[in-house]
Amino acid sequence: MAWEKKKKKAGVLPPDGGWGWMIVAGCFVVTVCSRAVTRCISIFFVEFQMHFARDYSGTAWIHSLVDCTTMLCAPLGSLIGNHLSCRVAVILGGFLASIGLVLSSFATSLEYLYLSLGVLTGLGFALCYTPAIAMVGVYFCERKALAYGIAMSGSGIGTFVLAPVVQLLIEHYSWRGALLILGGLVSNLCVCGALLRPIALREREAYPLPVNSECGCGASPQGAVGPELERPPQPGEQRCLQPLQEYQFLLMPNFLALAGSFLFLASGCSLPFVYLVPYALDVGVSHHHAAFLMSILGVIDIVGNVTFGWLTDRRCLKQYRSVCYMFAVGMEGLCCFLVPLLRTFALLVPFSVLYGYFDGAYVALIPVVTSDVVGTRYLSSALGVVYFLHAFPYLVSPPIGGWLVDTTGTYTATFLLSGFALLSSALLLATVTAVRHCQAIPRNRPGKDRTREKCEAQQPDFMTTNKDLLIRNPATL
Known part of the structure; x- marks a missing residue:
């Protein structure tokens, strides 16, 4: 026992x-x-x-x-x-x-x-x-x-x-x-x-690691652990801080960028599902064929769920899951931009296939990229916030799309709005990722600076100046 x-x-x-x-x-x-x-x-x-x-x-x-x-x-x-x-x-x-x-x-x-x-x-x-x-x-x-x-x-x-x-x-x-x-x-x-x-993961794996760690469950493949608490809180203090600690991820810049991306995504992803059949009927497609387009979209959505999930679990793509997510959302946006040019059933079928596949792909990756950013400890709370962000766009985007149809007399503006929102979702995340990557380059410079940083990191006395470091270990230069 x-x-x-x-x-x-x-x-x-x-x-x-x-x-x-x-x-x-x-x-x-x-x-x-x-x-x-x-x-x-x-x-x-x-x-x-x-x-x-x-x-x-x-x-x-x-x-x-x-x-x-x-x-x-x-x-x-x-x-x-x-x-x-x-x-x-x-x-x-x-x-x-x-x-x-x-x-x-x-x-x-x-x-x-x-x-x-x-x-x-x-x-x-x-x-x-x-x-x-x-x-x-x-x-x-x-x-x-x-x-x-x-x-x-x-x-x-x-x-x-x-x-x-x-x-x-x-x-x-x-x-x-x-x-x-x-x-x-x-x-x-x-x-x-x-x-x-319920399953109890090791306590040290509950802390989130950087996004580029291979395993988003809180522990790196090399066995690295997350940051430890500087001072263990007292029982009463722990109870007071617990609600705040559950939402500490809201202060993470990576999560804030992801949240902004999700807002754009939710604003555009539902419009094609609502207006594809009405658009097909408007351009002369029969009721039977228009309904068949939705069936194609739904079936290919399943294929996207499973195959894209399997692909992004491969070793060569695992550390690029966020890039795969951006690619899927961006491809959906490009598909929406092309819809006004597709005015026959034969041309709308490829749209249903592509849009359905990439829709299934990003849906499967939403909890994955969220987990890669916040770690397993905060995953439940983070997913609650992520899906909360979908609520308002889901409520207002279909009526806005309908208003555009009533105002312009065509479905072009509605699909262009969907494409713009989806591309904005991908570009926002890509821009933030690129900026953070550029900021990380100076910290990873080879040669003299990297040797000095390594020496400073190994120094137990954190108040030691660079001058003292050089006196103690002149070989660092």
């Missing part, structure tokens, strides 16, 4: 397998039940319009509220996961999301659905989404990108499978019965939460 307690206290390295694959499976189901179900809510819009005699703009707020609440309350999921456990957060979130869908099946007005389906279900998804994603980063280090690629592919696979199933459920059981059945499906989130077995 004493040996087991000592082992538990010491912690372990990320296993990169074993029960970690069950964590990936649980996170996969979480993305199916949260992101895929959210996308399928739009299938109910026609039924809601007919039953409640409301227009499309009124019913569209349901989807916006679910998406916005899920992202807006993501920090709450991180908070519960940090202070209780990820298992508790996901089980509680699954219960709330299921109750929200079940209560929605008894809706008597659209305002009722705003609260039950929009707010309550969205809150449940928020409590599940961030802790489940953070747990994958805790269990994986060497194969982190692949694990995230598989876990995040649940959104595309779930949409591909659930969309026709939901339509059949509505036809056979009405929209009320379909929502009731979806509530039962989403209750499986509680089972997924039970799979999230």
Whole structure:
């Protein structure tokens, strides 16, 4: 017993397998039940319009509220996961999301659905989404990108499978019965939460290292450790400082640059999903072919999740994950700039393939690059902030895109806005990375300066002047 307690206290390295694959499976189901179900809510819009005699703009707020609440309350999921456990957060979130869908099946007005389906279900998804994603980063280090690629592919696979199933459920059981059945499906989130077995990593690996370390889990491949605390805090002081320590990453310049990039990304990434089908219909593509474009986009999204995750786990690309992320987002922006030139179904198919692939690629890399910047210790809190930053752009960018269509009479300005936002996301991160790289060059100069810095670093007396150094060791020159 004493040996087991000592082992538990010491912690372990990320296993990169074993029960970690069950964590990936649980996170996969979480993305199916949260992101895929959210996308399928739009299938109910026609039924809601007919039953409640409301227009499309009124019913569209349901989807916006679910998406916005899920992202807006993501920090709450991180908070519960940090202070209780990820298992508790996901089980509680699954219960709330299921109750929200079940209560929605008894809706008597659209305002009722705003609260039950929009707010309550969205809150449940928020409590599940961030802790489940953070747990994958805790269990994986060497194969982190692949694990995230598989876990995040649940959104595309779930949409591909659930969309026709939901339509059949509505036809056979009405929209009320379909929502009731979806509530039962989403209750499986509680089972997924039970799979999230906590794991204690070694304390020294909890501190974040620089971004260029090969392994973003808090320990470098050479066995280097993060910075130690100068003075261990007292128990009372530790309790007071704990909430602040969880968000210390907000002062990291690398994370602030990443956060700015995510804001631009969220402003542009949803517009093609909303306006691709209307644009295709506007240029003369049939309804069947226009819907097929979205199917292509969804399937290739899955391919991008898994293959790009696998590629960026290779030794030659692992230290360039942020560059791969910038490349994927930038390619999406270029694809959007080309859309106004694509006016036939044959030309829009390559767009769906390319955009879908790079969309899946960057989605899989968001938690990976976040982990590489902040380390495993802060990953849950950082992901909560990251997804919180998506909330407002997700809420306002589709209406802005629609306003541009109404104002200009074409979809050109909308797709150009999407492309500009995505390219700005990639260029912001690339600029900051280039500046920090240039600042690091003088510190890595070979020859005399580097020898002197090495000598100074080895000197135990930090108050020693350069003059004293030369007197003690004139051979440094």
